[in-house]
Amino acid sequence: MKWARAALVFVAVLGVVELGLHVHHAKKSPNAEDWSRLAEAVMQERRDGDVVVVAPLWADPLARQALGDGVFPLRDVARPDMSRYATAFEIGVLGQTSSELGGFRELSRRNAGPFTLRRLENPNYIPIVFDFVDNLEAGRVTVRVTDPAANCTFTANARPIAGGLGGHPTFPKKRFECPGGFFFNVSQTVIADRDFRPRRCVWAHPPNKGEVVVRFSDVPLGNVIRGHGGMYWMIEREGRGASVFVSVRVDGMEVGKYEHRDGDGWSSFEMPLGAHAGKKNAVVEFFVSSKNNQHRHFCFEADSR
Amino acid sequence: MSCVKLDWKDDLVAAALAAFVMAVLVSTVGNLGYARDEGFYFYAADAYGQWFELLFKNPGAALERKAIDNAWRVNSEHPGFVKSLFALSHLLLQKKLHVFSMEGTSYRFPGIALAGFAVALVYRFGAEVRGRMAGLFAATALLLMPRFFYHAHLACFDVPIVTMFLLSVYAYWKSLRHGGWAWPVATGISFGLALDTKHNAWFLPILCIVHASVLVLRAKASGRDPKPLLHRALTTLGCMAVLGPLVMYAFWPWIWHDTLPRLRAYANFHLHHEYYNMEFFGQTYWRPPMPRLYSLVMTAATVPMVTLALVAMGLIVCGRKEVKRLRGEGTHHDDAGVFLLWLCGAGISYGAWVFPTTPIFGGTKHWMTAYPFLVLFAGTGFSYLATVLRLELRRSKLERLRQAARGILPVCALFALAIAAPVAETRGSHPWGLSSYTPLVGGAKGAASLGLNRTFWGYTTGAVVDYLNREVPKNGTVYVHDTSWPAWEMLSKDGRLRKDIRGTGTVHEAMFALYHHEQHMQGQEYQAWVAYGTVQPVHVAGIDGVPVIWVYRRK
Numbered sequence: 001m002k003w004a005r006a007a008l009v010f011v012a013v014l015g016v017v018e019l020g021l022h023v024h025h026a027k028k029s030p031n032a033e034d035w036s037r038l039a040e041a042v043m044q045e046r047r048d049g050d051v052v053v054v055a056p057l058w059a060d061p062l063a064r065q066a067l068g069d070g071v072f073p074l075r076d077v078a079r080p081d082m083s084r085y086a087t088a089f090e091i092g093v094l095g096q097t098s099s100e101l102g103g104f105r106e107l108s109r110r111n112a113g114p115f116t117l118r119r120l121e122n123p124n125y126i127p128i129v130f131d132f133v134d135n136l137e138a139g140r141v142t143v144r145v146t147d148p149a150a151n152c153t154f155t156a157n158a159r160p161i162a163g164g165l166g167g168h169p170t171f172p173k174k175r176f177e178c179p180g181g182f183f184f185n186v187s188q189t190v191i192a193d194r195d196f197r198p199r200r201c202v203w204a205h206p207p208n209k210g211e212v213v214v215r216f217s218d219v220p221l222g223n224v225i226r227g228h229g230g231m232y233w234m235i236e237r238e239g240r241g242a243s244v245f246v247s248v249r250v251d252g253m254e255v256g257k258y259e260h261r262d263g264d265g266w267s268s269f270e271m272p273l274g275a276h277a278g279k280k281n282a283v284v285e286f287f288v289s290s291k292n293n294q295h296r297h298f299c300f301e302a303d304s305r
Numbered sequence: 306m307s308c309v310k311l312d313w314k315d316d317l318v319a320a321a322l323a324a325f326v327m328a329v330l331v332s333t334v335g336n337l338g339y340a341r342d343e344g345f346y347f348y349a350a351d352a353y354g355q356w357f358e359l360l361f362k363n364p365g366a367a368l369e370r371k372a373i374d375n376a377w378r379v380n381s382e383h384p385g386f387v388k389s390l391f392a393l394s395h396l397l398l399q400k401k402l403h404v405f406s407m408e409g410t411s412y413r414f415p416g417i418a419l420a421g422f423a424v425a426l427v428y429r430f431g432a433e434v435r436g437r438m439a440g441l442f443a444a445t446a447l448l449l450m451p452r453f454f455y456h457a458h459l460a461c462f463d464v465p466i467v468t469m470f471l472l473s474v475y476a477y478w479k480s481l482r483h484g485g486w487a488w489p490v491a492t493g494i495s496f497g498l499a500l501d502t503k504h505n506a507w508f509l510p511i512l513c514i515v516h517a518s519v520l521v522l523r524a525k526a527s528g529r530d531p532k533p534l535l536h537r538a539l540t541t542l543g544c545m546a547v548l549g550p551l552v553m554y555a556f557w558p559w560i561w562h563d564t565l566p567r568l569r570a571y572a573n574f575h576l577h578h579e580y581y582n583m584e585f586f587g588q589t590y591w592r593p594p595m596p597r598l599y600s601l602v603m604t605a606a607t608v609p610m611v612t613l614a615l616v617a618m619g620l621i622v623c624g625r626k627e628v629k630r631l632r633g634e635g636t637h638h639d640d641a642g643v644f645l646l647w648l649c650g651a652g653i654s655y656g657a658w659v660f661p662t663t664p665i666f667g668g669t670k671h672w673m674t675a676y677p678f679l680v681l682f683a684g685t686g687f688s689y690l691a692t693v694l695r696l697e698l699r700r701s702k703l704e705r706l707r708q709a710a711r712g713i714l715p716v717c718a719l720f721a722l723a724i725a726a727p728v729a730e731t732r733g734s735h736p737w738g739l740s741s742y743t744p745l746v747g748g749a750k751g752a753a754s755l756g757l758n759r760t761f762w763g764y765t766t767g768a769v770v771d772y773l774n775r776e777v778p779k780n781g782t783v784y785v786h787d788t789s790w791p792a793w794e795m796l797s798k799d800g801r802l803r804k805d806i807r808g809t810g811t812v813h814e815a816m817f818a819l820y821h822h823e824q825h826m827q828g829q830e831y832q833a834w835v836a837y838g839t840v841q842p843v844h845v846a847g848i849d850g851v852p853v854i855w856v857y858r859r860k
Contacts, residue, residue, distance in 0.1 A: 004693045007618055011690055011723060015611045018726035018744055025748030026733055026849045058753040061842055061852045068841045077840045078831070094750065162832040164811040165787065169828065170835035190835050192828030196589070233828065237591070 029114030030059075030093055035066040041112035042067060042091070045119065050089035051076045055098040063091055075134065078190045078200035080228045080301045081268070086125040092116040129222040132284070132302040136188050136202055140217055143176035143186045146287075147210025152178035152186060168297060169232065171203065178212060183297075186214055191299045193230045194237060194265035201230070201299035206244060206290040214288070218281040219304070221250070221273055225284070227302030229258060230266040235295050239263045242292035246300060249285045250276040260298065273304070308433050308482070308643075315437070319428050322444050323421035326457070329448075330417040334410055334458050337736040338767020339796065343460045344789030346388055347412055349380035350460070354392035356558070370562050377559035381567070382574040385557040386501035387465045390415035407799035412460040420457035423468040424448050427677050430475050431684040434643050438691055442720065443677075443684030446612045449727035452669045453676055455738020462503040463670040469499035470674040473509050474650050480541040481517070481534065481641040489537075493544030497552020504575045505654070505674050512653045513542060520642045527631070581666035582825040587756025589825045594661035600672050601655070606746045606757060607669055608679070609727040616679050618686025623647075650678040668739065668758060687723060691716045736768055737848035749851040759822045763787030765846070765854040766819060770802045772844045772856060777817055782807045784815040786829055812836045817843075818857040833857040 030038075046052065052071050054060040064072045082088065082100050087107070090098055093115055104120035111117075135141070143152035154176050161182055162170040168183070175187030189203045204212055225248055235241065239262045246258040248271055256271030276282060284304075290296045339347075356376035360367035367373070377385060391412045398404040399411035424444045432440030447453060456463045473495040480488035499506035517538035524531035554560060560567050582591045585599055596602075605613065623644040654675035657663045665671075698710035709715055726744075734741030739760050742752035753759060766788045773783060785793050785808040796802040809815040811832075818833040820826070820842075834840050837859045847853035 001693070001696075004689070005697060008690045008693050008697070008719075011611060011614055011618065011686075012719065014614050015722035015725055018610045019729055021744035022726055022729050022733065022748065025744055025750060028748075028750060028850070031850055056754050058759075058851060061845055061855050062850075064840050065842045065845050065855070069839050072840050074834055074838075074840055078834070094754070096754065160813040160836050162812045162836050164784075164832075165829065167811070167832075170813065170832045172835050188835075190831040192831055196824055196827045198827070198831045198834070233825070 028094070030062075034113050034115070035062050037113060038063070038066050038091070038115060041110070041115070041117060042071060042089070045108070045110060045112075045117050046071070046089045047087065047119070049085075050087045050119065051079065051082070051085040053088055053090045053098045053100055055090060055092045055096040056094065057098075059091075059093050074190070075200055078198035080199060080201070080266075082122065083124065083126075084128055084303065084305075086122055086127075088120045088122070090116075090118040090120065092118065126222075126305045128303045128305045129220050130304045132216060132227070132286075132304075133188060133200060133202055135216060135219075136186070136214075137174070141176075142215045142217075143178065144213050144215070145178050145184075145207045145210060146213060147207070150179050152176040152184075152212070166234065169203065169299075178207065180207060184212070186212065189299065191230060191297070192233050194233050194263075196233055197266065199228070199230055199266055199299065199301070201228070201301040202286075203297075203299050204286070204288040205298060206288050206293045206296050208293050211247075211287040211289040214286045216284045219279075219284045221276055221279045221282050221284075222305040223277045224270050224272050225250075225255065225302055225304050226268070226270045227258075227300055228266050228268050229260040229298065229300040230264075231260070231262070231299065232297040235297050236262055236265065241295055242290050244288065244290045244296050244298045247287040247289075248302075249287065250279075250282050252283070258300075309436055311429065311433055315429065315432055315440075318432075318437070318441070319425035322428050323418075323425035326421040326424045326448055327417055330420060330458055331405075331410065331414070333735055334413060334417070335407065335801075336767060337455075337458050337738075338764040338770075339409060339788070339792035340459055340461065340762040340764040341787060341789045341792060342762065343412070343764075344792030344795070345380055346391060346460050347409075347791045347795055349383075349388050350391035350395060350412055352376045352379040353385065353389055354396050357389075357392055357396060373558045373561060377557075381559045382571060383462065383503070384501040384553065384571070385559060386498060386553075387415065387419075387462050387503075389556065391460050407801070409460075409795045409799050412795075413458060416460055416464055417457065419465045419468040420453075423464065423471060423677065426468070426471055426475060427680060427684075430471070430478075430677075431681050434681070435685045435688050438716065439681075439684035439688035441684075442615075442687040442723070443680040445720075445724055446609075446615070446680040446683050446727065447677060449724060449731045450608055450612070450676060450680075451731045451734035451738055451741040452607050453673060454731045454734065455741075456670055456673065463667075463673055466499065466503035466505045467673050467677060469495060469502045470505060470509065470650075470654075471677045473499050473506075474512070474646065474678075477513050477541055477545075478641050478643060478646055480544075481520070481537050484533070484537045484540075486540075489541040489544040490548065492541050493546075493548025494552055496545045496549040498556070500549055500553040501556045504572075505671075508653045508656075508674075510542070510545060512649050513538075513545065515653075516642060516646050516649045517542070519645060523631075523642070527633070578664055580664050582823070583664075583666045583668070583761075584756060584758045584824040585665070587824075590665060591825070595663060595665050597659055597661055599665045600658035600669075603669050603757075604672070606742050606752065608676075609730055609743055610745050611723055611726055612680070612683050615683035615686035615690075615723065618689065619682030619684065620648075620686075622685055622689045623682065647678040647681050651675040651682075654678075666761075668761065687720070691719055694719055733849070737765065737853060739764075740848045740851065740853050749847075749849040753851045756824070758824075759851070760853050761787075761821075761823055763789065763792070763821050765821055766793070767796065767801070768846045769819065769844060769854055769856055770796060772846075773806060773817065774803050776843070776858070777803070777806050780805050780807065781817065782809050782815040784809050784812045784818040784833070786819045787821045787823075787826065788819070812857075816859050819854060820857065821854050822852060830857075 107119040138154040175185045178184040244260045258269040428440040428444035431443035476492040521531045812818045842855040843858045844856040
């Protein structure tokens with residue numbers, strides 16, 4: 001009967017412990033009031049240029065609701081990676097830290113109620129000279145297709161189009177519209193990459209034949225052109241599509257070629273600029289193509305640093 | 306194991322339990338939004354309802370093939386029985402009698418009533434096998450499983466199949482115990498109703514054949530004559546084979562014509578079901594191989610820990626009795642192999658999820674037919690511990706404790722201890738049933754950190770209607786995301802959502818956008834960011850501080 005007595009005590013204790021744990025988990029901070037009080041502490045601690053990261057990731061919408069677009073600009077929330085930031089500001093709850101900041105060095109730490117606020121610096125930071133996604137605008141940029149040759153017209157006030165449930169990313173009102181229908185536009189959008197992370201990028205669906213060419217003029221250059229390419233997750237994961245190629249030319253000379261295969265996910269490329277390094281106003285062209293353009297919902301981002 | 310003979314008082318307790326469950330569910334249904342699949346079944350029920358109206362007015366016209374096919378083609382990938390109940394409930398209780406304040410409740414009521422019946426049946430089964438305390442605890446534990454509690458509200462098939470599955474198993478067990486014709490016929494009819502409820506019923510013949518075979522072999526091994534048992538089992542299986550398909554045919558007009566091709570299409574739909582997405586430990590699974598431990602981990606993460614501990618206790622108690630019986634020790638007569646039957650009932654319900662090809666998109670609901678058997682073991686475990694408690698108190702040196710052992714108070718205290726956490730967890734889970742997790746994984750926050758599915762089916766729209774009613778301008782538009790159209794429209798018909806608020810299928814057509822969080826749905830949120838030029842939600846709602854649904858507003 002010893003084990004039976006032990007079982008009786010175990011169940012009785014478990015009942016109490018489980019109830020206590022349930023109450024503890026349900027009431028555990030942060031709650032809505034904690035989030036609404038967070039703004040003041042963030043204003044005190046955060047510096048201009050800090051990218052704000054929330055850990056764990058599921059708390060991110062609460063932080064965005066509490067702190068708004070000023071603290072969470074779209075370009076940071078849908079960042080390509082962390083390498084472009086000199087410093088980061090982490091809002092941690094439940095003692096969690098972000099794996100994205102693994103290589104960063106802690107500068108300061110402060111507890112604010114249930115939050116742990118940390119400033120960190122990137123030891124490998126190299127300043128960005130030019131961001132191609134930020135600068136996708138009429139005036140500096142022209143877009144054309146090569147076969148048959150045609151210019152893609154810029155419109156600043158098109159009707160935004162979103163794909164809805166299971167559909168394509170939103171095509172914003174500012175976009176270059178190429179022949180072939182609304183999928184064949186070039187615009188700033190945000191895709192959910194293979195791992196469902198948001199990535200702000202240049203939508204560039206390759207045409208049926210030839211290439212779509214995105215041409216940037218007056219581009220100051222660093223030593224490399226660096227970037228990422230990816231596709232909407234539902235298409236990427238099927239692994240059935242043809243490769244997408246991006247050829248990058250500076251002042252008419254190819255400096256590198258990137259191939260995106262389905263399944264690669266949000267994959268990076270880096271192209272040394274050699275003799276073009278340090279130029280103050282180069283012409284940079286991205287030639288995007290695919291041997292079979294069916295469902296090639298390709299999106300890329302690039303910078304020079 | 307000697308079984309308890311139940312009397313009118315047990316019928317009264319069972320009826321009271323059923324009534325209590327139905328009252329609780331009806332009283333809590335008002336703030337629970339409509340699940341995606343409910344929307345499809347509303348639509349089907351309306352089509353069937355029109356056919357029933359025609360049947361009552363003009364039976365000849367209703368029985369023409371064209372009328373049958375037009376009505377019953379809708380949602381013909383699922384059998385018709387439970388949807389017929391939704392339709393009849395809507396026609397009778399709402400359109401004629403105006404019983405409910407919200408139209409949606411009339412569709413949900415048959416599911417709610419069947420949930421009440423399931424709890425009552427668990428009481429009877431448990432009480433008959435292991436005593437009233439076991440039955441009462443088992444019935445209570447079933448109601449206090451947060452996921453069961455959620456599904457029990459819905460106009461879906463998941464709780465109805467739990468009920469029909471359990472009813473079939475109970476009738477089969479009674480057939481083996483009592484023989485004769487009444488229970489075998491009841492088994493055949495209940496099996497037919499189960500077949501006409503959901504395809505989980507396909508497992509019932511396997512369960513019964515395996516169980517009967519083991520009992521016959523066991524009888525042979527112990528030197529008893531297996532013929533009476535074999536005769537009863539074959540009679541029951543025969544009734545299932547004959548009456549099951551007949552009942553299914555009778556209650557599903559869709560198969561009255563082109564029977565075999567339509568049955569084949571129905572079977573193929575489920576045997577080759579599309580794989581949807583489901584997050585498990587941070588990874589979205591969408592094609593085989595599926596994680597083999599999914600069903601067990603999700604059960605552990607969503608069924609109260611104390612209930613699981615008592616299930617384990619019950620299994621030990623039953624296992625020990627079985628070993629003693631096999632050794633010929635004691636006086637444990639178990640001629641209908643009830644513990645083995647419960648084990649088979651739970652085992653076969655989980656069995657399909659051992660295979661890596663079985664889709665996991667439905668979360669815990671797919672193996673919910675196991676839960677009545679789990680709680681019957683829990684009831685057995687509880688009953689045993691109640692006995693231990695009484696014995697311990699009788700041995701006490703304190704007279705007061707020895708006196709207390711004779712009363713009901715110690716057992717009531719143990720009962721309260723064992724259900725306190727399940728009560729709190731189930732209460733706390735509403736109306737976020739699919740987002741609730743037990744303390745074993747750290748509750749909702751822990752589950753979110755572990756990457757367990759946050760929600761699915763788009764039903765949490767019901768949790769933000771107050772915000773929408775307050776903030777959306779007159780004739781304003783809302784992107785409904787994962788909410789199905791009939792589910793959205795039902796919120797409006799109910800009067801829960803302002804009638805002038807219009808739903809849209811894309812964010813760019815709307816002034817507000819809903820986002821129900823699932824890992825693979827995050828692109829929907831990003832669509833709103835670009836369309837509205839903001840990443841700041843204007844409203845976030847969820848469970849225990851974990852966001853489940855949030856709303857964007859065009860800037």
